[in-house]
Amino acid sequence: MEVRVANVRKEFDRFPALHDVSLDIKSGELIALLGPSGSGKTTLLRLIAGLERPTRGNIFFGDEDASHKSIQDRNVGFVFQHYALFRHMTVADNIGFGLKVRHGPSRPPAQEIRRRASELLDLVQLSGLEKRYPAQLSGGQRQRVALARAMAIEPKVLLLDEPFGALDAQVRRELRRWLREIHDATGHTTVFVTHDQEEALELADRVVVMSQGRIEQVGTADDIYDTPNSPFVYGFIGESSSLPVKVENGEIWLADRPIGLAAPNEPSGDATLYFRPHDVELLDGCSGCIAGTVAASRRVAGTRRVELEIGGERQRVEIELPVDHPAAQKSRVAFRPGRWKLFPAA
Amino acid sequence: MADPEIKSYEPHHESQSAAVTESRPARLALMAVAFAFLGIFLLLPLIIVFNEAFAKGIGAYTEALGNPDTRSAIRLTLLVAAISVPLNIVFGISAAWAIAKFEFKGKAFLTTLIDLPFSVSPVISGLVYVLLFGAQGLLGTWLKAHGIVILFAVPGIVLATIFVTFPFVARELIPLMQEQGNGDEEAALSLGANGWQTFWYVTLPNVKWGLLYGVLLCNARAMGEFGAVSVVSGHIRGLTNTMPLHVEILYNEYNAVGAFAVASLLAGLALVTLVLKTLLEMRYGAEIAATRGH
Numbered sequence: 254m255e256v257r258v259a260n261v262r263k264e265f266d267r268f269p270a271l272h273d274v275s276l277d278i279k280s281g282e283l284i285a286l287l288g289p290s291g292s293g294k295t296t297l298l299r300l301i302a303g304l305e306r307p308t309r310g311n312i313f314f315g316d317e318d319a320s321h322k323s324i325q326d327r328n329v330g331f332v333f334q335h336y337a338l339f340r341h342m343t344v345a346d347n348i349g350f351g352l353k354v355r356h357g358p359s360r361p362p363a364q365e366i367r368r369r370a371s372e373l374l375d376l377v378q379l380s381g382l383e384k385r386y387p388a389q390l391s392g393g394q395r396q397r398v399a400l401a402r403a404m405a406i407e408p409k410v411l412l413l414d415e416p417f418g419a420l421d422a423q424v425r426r427e428l429r430r431w432l433r434e435i436h437d438a439t440g441h442t443t444v445f446v447t448h449d450q451e452e453a454l455e456l457a458d459r460v461v462v463m464s465q466g467r468i469e470q471v472g473t474a475d476d477i478y479d480t481p482n483s484p485f486v487y488g489f490i491g492e493s494s495s496l497p498v499k500v501e502n503g504e505i506w507l508a509d510r511p512i513g514l515a516a517p518n519e520p521s522g523d524a525t526l527y528f529r530p531h532d533v534e535l536l537d538g539c540s541g542c543i544a545g546t547v548a549a550s551r552r553v554a555g556t557r558r559v560e561l562e563i564g565g566e567r568q569r570v571e572i573e574l575p576v577d578h579p580a581a582q583k584s585r586v587a588f589r590p591g592r593w594k595l596f597p598a599a
Numbered sequence: 600m601a602d603p604e605i606k607s608y609e610p611h612h613e614s615q616s617a618a619v620t621e622s623r624p625a626r627l628a629l630m631a632v633a634f635a636f637l638g639i640f641l642l643l644p645l646i647i648v649f650n651e652a653f654a655k656g657i658g659a660y661t662e663a664l665g666n667p668d669t670r671s672a673i674r675l676t677l678l679v680a681a682i683s684v685p686l687n688i689v690f691g692i693s694a695a696w697a698i699a700k701f702e703f704k705g706k707a708f709l710t711t712l713i714d715l716p717f718s719v720s721p722v723i724s725g726l727v728y729v730l731l732f733g734a735q736g737l738l739g740t741w742l743k744a745h746g747i748v749i750l751f752a753v754p755g756i757v758l759a760t761i762f763v764t765f766p767f768v769a770r771e772l773i774p775l776m777q778e779q780g781n782g783d784e785e786a787a788l789s790l791g792a793n794g795w796q797t798f799w800y801v802t803l804p805n806v807k808w809g810l811l812y813g814v815l816l817c818n819a820r821a822m823g824e825f826g827a828v829s830v831v832s833g834h835i836r837g838l839t840n841t842m843p844l845h846v847e848i849l850y851n852e853y854n855a856v857g858a859f860a861v862a863s864l865l866a867g868l869a870l871v872t873l874v875l876k877t878l879l880e881m882r883y884g885a886e887i888a889a890t891r892g893h
Binding site: 331337338339340351 | 782783786787789792800
C-alpha cells in the first residue's frame with residue numbers, strides 16, 4: 254500500500270508541530286523517520302496512523318483520501334514505544350485481540366484466532382509463550398509480541414514508534430536485523446520512527462531526516478550520508494566539522510589564505526565549509542591547506558581524534574588521524590578535506 | 600541544586616539510618632501512645648458495641664434483630680446501597696474517564712467539585728435537598744402537583760446518599776487512570792476495537808482493583824451515612840429509617856440491646872470492609888492509586 258502525505262500541517266494548541274510536510278512512501282518500502290526529539294517525527298507517524306488528525310493537508314492510502322478516516326478504518330498496525338501490551342491478557346490473547354473485536358462474518362472463530370496467534374508467535378520466534386503474561390517477558394520479547402499483535406490484523410501499513418528505544422544496545426542490534434528479515438519476508442509497507450541514526454541508516458530503504466517540524470532530506474543511506482543537503486543534516490548524520498570561510502573568484506579562503514579548494518560555481522561571499530573529520534588528506538608542507546595547532550587529542554576506538562586551533566581566530570575543528578601517525582604528537586598539523594560542502598553563512 | 604550528598608538522605612527500607620533512629624525508650628513511648636490511643640478510641644468502643652449487643656444473651660440479640668421495624672431498616676439500608684452504589688460506579692467512572700483521558704475547559708473546576716461532598720458537612724447536603732424538594736422548596740410545588748414524593752421517602756434518602764458517597768469511586772480512579780495514560784486504549788483502537796470494546800476489554804480490566812477498592816469504601820459509607828440521610832428521611836419507623844437512624848431511635852428509647860444489636864451489624868460491616876480493604880491493598884497495592892484522600 255502506497256502512502257502519500259500531502260502538505261500536512263499539524264498544530265497542538267496553535268503551536269505548530271509540523272509545517273507543510275509532504276512525503277511519498279512506496280509500497281513495500283521500509284522507511285525511517287529520523288530526527289532529534291521535537292522534530293515532529295512521532296507526530297507524523299501518528300497522523301499516518303490516524304491517532305491524530307491533520308490541521309491542514311491530506312493523507313492518502315493508495316488513491317484513497319484517508320485524512321478523515323478513523324484509526325479503526327485505516328487498518329494500520331501500530332507498535333508503540335512502550336509496547337502497550339494489555340497486561341491482564343496472555344500473549345496469545347494480546348495477539349488475537351484485533352481479530353476478536355471484529356464484528357460479524359469477518360470475525361474468525363476462536364480456534365482460528367488461536368491458530369493465527371501461534372503462527373505469528375512462530376514468526377516472531379516466541380513459540381510456546383502463548384500462556385505467558387506480558388509481565389513475565391523481557392523487553393525484547395514484549396516488543397516482538399507487540400509486533401505480532403500489530404501484524405495479526407493484516408495491516409496495510411506497519412507503523413513503529415521508536416520500536417527499540419527502550420531496549421539495551423545488544424538487543425537493539427539483534428531486533429534490528431530481525432525486523433529487516435520480517436519486513437523482507439512479509440513485504441509490509443513499514444514506517445518507523447527513531448532518533449538513532451545508526452538504526453535508521455542500517456535498517457531503512459530510505460531515511461526521512463526531520464528537524465523542527467520540517468522534512469530536511471529524504472534519501473537512501475548513501476544519499477543522506479554522502480550528500481547532505483543542509484547544514485542540519487550534515488551535523489546530525491555522522492560526525493562533521495565546520496569552518497567559516499570566504500569564497501572569492503571560485504576559490505575558498507580561510508582568513509587571508511586560500512586553502513586549495515576550488516568552488517567555481519559558488520557565489521562569492523561568506524560561507525561555512527563542512528567536512529567529515531575522518532575524510533581528510535594530511536599534508537606536509539602547507540601551500541593551500543588548512544593548518545592548525547593540536548589543542549587536544551583523544552583516542553577513539555581505532556583512531557585518534559585531534560582538535561585543532563586554526564588561524565588567528567583560534568577556530569576549533571576536529572579531524573581524525575591514524576593512531577600511530579606522527580602528526581598526532583606534533584603540535585602543528587596541515588590537512589585538506591577530501592569530500593566537503595559549502596553552505597551560505599548563517 | 601545538584602548536591603551529590605543528597606543520596607544519603609534517601610529513606611532506607613530495611614532499617615532507619617543511625618542518625619534518625621530514636622533511642623529505645625523513645626521508640627517504646629511513641630508506640631505505647633499510638634496503641635493506647637487506638638485502644639481507647641477505636642478498639643474499646645467496638646468491644647463495647649458487641650458487649651452491649653449480647654448483654655442479655657444471644658436470644659435477646661436475635662429477637663432484637665427480628666423486630667419488624669429493625670428488619671425494615673435493614674432492608675431500606677440495603678436498598679439504598681443497592682441503588683446508590685451502582686449509580687456512583689457509573690458516575691465515578693464517567694467523571695474519572697473525562698478527567699484522566701482528555702482535556703477540556705472546566706476540568707479543574709470539575710475536579711474540585713468532585714471533592715465537595717468531602718468538604719461540606721453532611722447535614723448541609725441534606726438541608727440542600729430539603730430546600731430544593733421540600734413543600735416550601737424550589738421545586739416543591741411542581742413536584743406536589745405531579746404527585747412526586749422525594750423528601751421523607753426513599754428517593755430523598757437515595758439522593759442524599761449518592762451526594763455524600765459520590766467522591767469515593769471517582770477519587771480512586773482519577774489518579775490511577777491518569778497514571779496509566781492512553782497508550783493501551785490507543786493500541787486497542789489501532790487494532791480495530793470500537794469505543795465500547797476498548798472500555799470493556801482494556802480500560803476496565805486495567806482499573807478493576809482500584810474500582811473495587813472505591814466501591815468498597817463507597818458501600819461502607821452508603822450504609823453508614825447518618826447526617827445527610829437524617830435530614831431528608833423524616834424518621835418514619837418501618838418506612839424511612841435506615842440502620843444508622845434506627846440505632847439512634849432505639850437508643851433514645853433506652854432499648855440498649857436493640858440499638859447495639861443493629862450497631863453490631865454496622866460494626867461488622869465496617870470490620871468486613873476493613874479486612875477486604877487490607878487484602879486489596881496487600882495484593883494489588885501497586886495497581887491501586889497511591890493517593891489516599893479519605
